[in-house]
Amino acid sequence: MNCPKCQSTFQTTLMRNAVMVDVCTGCEGVWLAQGEINFFIKDTKKLNKYYNNGINQAMSCIDKCPTCDGTFLRKGALPEFSFEIEECPKCFGIFLDKKEIETLNNSRDVNKFTPDKRVQHTN
Ligand SMILES: [Zn+2]
Numbered sequence: 063m064n065c066p067k068c069q070s071t072f073q074t075t076l077m078r079n080a081v082m083v084d085v086c087t088g089c090e091g092v093w094l095a096q097g098e099i100n101f102f103i104k105d106t107k108k109l110n111k112y113y114n115n116g117i118n119q120a121m122s123c124i125d126k127c128p129t130c131d132g133t134f135l136r137k138g139a140l141p142e143f144s145f146e147i148e149e150c151p152k153c154f155g156i157f158l159d160k161k162e163i164e165t166l167n168n169s170r171d172v173n174k175f176t177p178d179k180r181v182q183h184t185n
């Protein structure tokens with residue numbers, strides 16, 4: 063599985079909130095499989111709007127889903143939040159680039175996307 067932005071490989075990484083996510087070894091973007099966003103948003107009820115109606119102002123973009131061959135991601139904002147995400151319309155995985163991760167980490171609504179440094183990661 064390769065990063066939609068920089069084509070580097072992802073490394074499964076344990077985050078501080080004990081959730082394993084795929085982090086790009088090149089650009090430090092994060093790939094969340096369907097539903098994994100729930101582990102990072104503190105008030106998960108706020109995500110209902112997203113699960114019911116999808117992202118706000120969905121726009122096509124040129125990045126392709128790392129798991130669905132050839133499917134283009136679409137870009138938009140999470141309803142109830144101002145976070146921009148890229149989402150696959152097929153598998154509903156979410157890609158967050160480094161800048162978007164920083165925005166999320168500065169929000170009180172989010173459990174920080176911080177790798178757990180106590181763990182040695184190996185491929
Ligand atoms: Zn990358």
Ligand SMILES: [Zn+2]
Nearest residue numbers: 127130150153
């Ligand atoms: Zn997909």
